Amino acid sequence: MDLDSDDESIIEEDFYSFLNIPKEASKEEINNAYRRLSRIYHPDKHMDPSLKAKAEVMFNKVKRAYEVLSDPHQRAIYDSLGTKGLETEGWELVQRTKTPAEIRAEYEKLAEERAERRKNQATNPSGNVTIAVNATDLFNPYYDDLIDDEYESDFISGIPNIEVSSMQFSQSVDFPLTQKDNCTLSGQLQTQNGTGQGGVNLGWRHIFSHKSWAEMELTAGSGPAVSFKGFRTLTKRFFWNGGTILQFTPEGIRPGIMSTLAMQIDKHSVGYLSYHGGIRSLFSTQLIRDTEYNRYNFSIQVGLPHSHVLLQYTRKMMNQELKLRIAVKAGTFGGVIEYGAEKKISKHSNLAFSVVCGVPSGVKLKIRLTRASQTYSFPIHLCEEIMPAPVFYATVVPLVVYVVVKKGFVEPFLKEEKSKKVEKQKQNNYNKLVEKRREAMAAQDLMNATYNRNRDEESNKKGLVIIKAIYGRIMRDTNQQHGDAELSSEVLDVTIPVQCLVKDSKLVIHDRTKSELPGFFDPALGEEKMLHIIYNYHDQPHEVTIADNDSLRLPKTAHRTNIT
Incomplete structure (x- = not known):
């Protein structure tokens, strides 16, 4: 359940989990599940008036789940929209005139149209802020010989001179005109050493098909300019993009041209061949190989003002939430070695830092924060020469600051925010949770017989006997012995319903939330939940713990313990 969404904070019934069948279950599997639960919950199976009243409630739930999933039309609606779709009026005509496949297709089409409308309504803003800092005085202090006063000189020399050397800001917004036409308005502003310049761009792009588009852009700022760009898929493996620019200056029109031909070498590799002509002429070739865990980038550039060779490697770790990078670049400007890391710090934010050691540029520390479509960059020039001290501090200080900020501020803040959302979720679902708990206890009462x-039959043939089963927020210390799981107060004893799922000395629970199984409910809403089972098979002790949405099949030899 997504705690970030208020729309999803209300608990919905999961018919597949309730019947303990997979989402792709056949008609026969649905019928078998219905018959199995009917033998437990049918009111005629219970003579006691209080149990009969509970059985009527549970049997109505069984019948409701069976009626929806056994009807192809209702099942298609439920699969697409959940129970809220079943409560919508006007589906009678759809059910009579469309097949399940057509219903699914119609929902997918409507969903795509809604997504497209939302996209068209949004301006898709994106921006970039770069603030360059000159901190070379930290390691290469500069003394002004013109200062005669000894006290003043000592006092001033003790304070490093750190200044902002340049700033750059850019922002753009989109204005969709039609399904195939899009307008973009963007602007840039740059300042360096007290002087600056800027510009405003207005672009219009027309999409001819999924294979080609064309774009025209007008620029005002450091002289007006007009450019034309285009993209075209040539074959299954080749595509091209390029264009031309005409810049109007007092000296006349300055033309420029750019062209890139790309080739899909294999599933993970792409090669590029580019040419830029005009004021700055250069020719470059680039090879990129991007796999699940590695990314390689090799490029050669020849032209003005510089020529260089670049080799870059990126290692992706922790499901791509952490990336380690190293790059080597050498050319007519000198040489550079860059290493760093990028970490995903939230759902929409990435934080990256890198250390750049170059000749003759010296040592730089680059920090970049990406938040959605906004990027904030802070290149800090630490030293004009490569020295051990700035390299050490540039490497260690960001790591220490990251750990301190994360442990001291970010994690407590996120924990507090999560607690607030969980509490809000519990409040929104309080009545539903009370009802679910009542139903679970009623279901367990009805399961006793x-x-x-079931337990006696399995015991007599030394089959699968559930000794103990608990569900909820379970914490286990990996150094503890088997059977010593640490329990929180947010757990539920589900020994009875789990034993009732055993059939012919086998137990199968599918990969859906266990909270909707008969006899279960969610005792720890918004928290990670687990199912812990201790069982005997052939009089041998076994134990297993699984996550809430994991599938489970018992018995397994791997679950055997050494307890006698």
């Missing part, structure tokens, strides 16, 4: 019979 089935439980005793």
